Amino acid sequence: MVSTLEEKHYRLALSLVSGIGSSRLKKLVDHFGTAQAVWKAAYHSHSVISPNIARQIAMEANNKLSQAKEICQLHEAENIQLLIPGTLLFPKRLLELPDCPALLYYQGNTLLNNKRIISIVGTRQLSLYGQRMIVKFLEQLHPYQPLVVSGLAYGTDIKVHKEALAMGLPTIAVLPSSLDNIYPVSHRQIAKKIVACNGGLLTEYSMGSGIRNYFFVARNRIVAGLSDVTVVIEAKEKSGALLTAYYANSYHREVFALPGNVDNATVAGCHQLIKRNQAHLLTHMDDLAYIMNWNVEAVPKRDRYATYALTPAEKLILAQYQQTSDPIAIDVLLTATALPLGELHIALLSLELQGLLHALPGKRFTVARPLN
Structure with missing residues (x-):
């Protein structure tokens, strides 16, 4: 019985053969059961494998298998896994696809x-x-x-x-x-x-x-x-x-x-x-x-600002955005927070520098974080 490692080698080697793309490789393996079985079938007359592909496999067999082993070793050295359908780590959702990948690198x-x-x-x-x-x-x-x-x-x-x-x-x-x-x-x-x-x-x-x-x-x-x-x-x-x-x-x-x-x-x-x-x-x-139908037990709300060292004034400003993501004008923030105007300006500037607020035209502010 072929081992998982050997099957990976044979499958990768097949993918390296001229004329065998991902779709054809999947069809061949699905029909014969394993990549090794495809190699063996190529040496005999078989209607599933075209004569041209069979000749390519026969011509390139030893060279491609050796190359595949080298590629696997190269990936292993970089902690990269070669995943093939039928193994535990392969994404099971992809197995449902008509164009499921024949192999993946992860x-x-x-x-x-x-x-x-x-x-x-x-x-x-x-x-x-x-x-x-x-x-x-x-x-x-x-x-x-x-x-x-x-x-x-x-x-x-x-x-x-x-x-x-x-x-x-x-x-x-x-x-x-x-x-x-x-x-x-x-x-x-x-x-x-x-x-x-x-x-x-x-x-x-x-x-x-x-x-x-x-x-x-x-x-x-x-x-x-x-x-x-x-x-x-x-x-x-x-x-x-x-x-x-x-x-x-x-x-x-x-x-x-x-x-x-x-x-x-x-x-x-x-x-x-x-x-x-x-x-x-x-x-x-x-x-x-x-x-x-993603049902979960009640989970306490996560504080998205827990990793920031916020002042009481800054927390008070951000609290105004708990129920809305719309921009809020500075005069509205002034009334809602009851902060002195100078302290409000300092806190708003600090929140901007931390990337937690964006200043908009018309002295309005909105919650956002920059792309970088």
């Missing part, structure tokens, strides 16, 4: 089969409104302790990963690149932090792989398939986020979309999903939890 320390998994995606041109809603939604999700998935891209994705890390939620970044070539380059430090904390990096591509346009599309299908539910924060009518939502719908997963200003092109895709009944309208994560 670096991290959290399980990929969490009880609750949610993907959050959206535009790269994330607005302040989108930033605030990500923070708000993740705080609302905190009692449910989901695994939070996104794609490490600019804008929405990186904001999701950073906020999940800040709140102690496990997060997975699905990459369109190999783990030795993190894309985008500017997010490599965050990727390292994800691995060091309670999270991980996941990809279909082995070390040394380049980056091709179709890798991004393939990445989006994994983001959707890995999760129980996909949330679209902001998206244009043609965007990768909408493609992720399309995949999620095709996999019979739930999709939610955040509504926004109808004059804003960056939310037109969300409105399109809602109008076409391709997504639930999302205003509060309790609605999502209800539809997903």
Whole structure:
């Protein structure tokens, strides 16, 4: 009987053979049961394996198997695991997909089969409104302790990963690149932090792989398939986020979309999903939890400011935002807090410097944290 390690070698070797992509590899292994059985069948006449592919396997067998073993050793040296379907660590939700990956590379320390998994995606041109809603939604999700998935891209994705890390939620970044070539380059430090904390990096591509346009599309299908539910924060009518939502719908997963200003092109895709009944309208994560049947015992509300050394005046100001995320004018804050004007100004400036408040035109302030 073939061992798991040997099966990994044979499966990886097959993926290296010219003419065998992920889809064909999956079909062959599904038919013959194991990758080793595919190798053996290639030396005999078989209707499932085309003559051209059979010749390629026979010609490249020894070389590709040796190469596969070297690749496995290279990944092991970097604490990168090769995951294949049928093993304990492989994401079970992906097994339900018709285009399930034949193999995956994973670096991290959290399980990929969490009880609750949610993907959050959206535009790269994330607005302040989108930033605030990500923070708000993740705080609302905190009692449910989901695994939070996104794609490490600019804008929405990186904001999701950073906020999940800040709140102690496990997060997975699905990459369109190999783990030795993190894309985008500017997010490599965050990727390292994800691995060091309670999270991980996941990809279909082995070390040394380049980056091709179709890798991004393939990445989006994994983001959707890995999760129980996909949330679209902001998206244009043609965007990768909408493609992720399309995949999620095709996999019979739930999709939610955040509504926004109808004059804003960056939310037109969300409105399109809602109008076409391709997504639930999302205003509060309790609605999502209800539809997903994410029942939890009552959990005390988490203090999002617990890690900040706030003065009594600063706490008093932030308390005004417990029931609203709308901007509040300084004269309203002055009346509500009963603070002396000078002390109010000092506290507001301090909260701005800490990234907890944003100053807006008209002497108004809103709760927000910057992307970085």
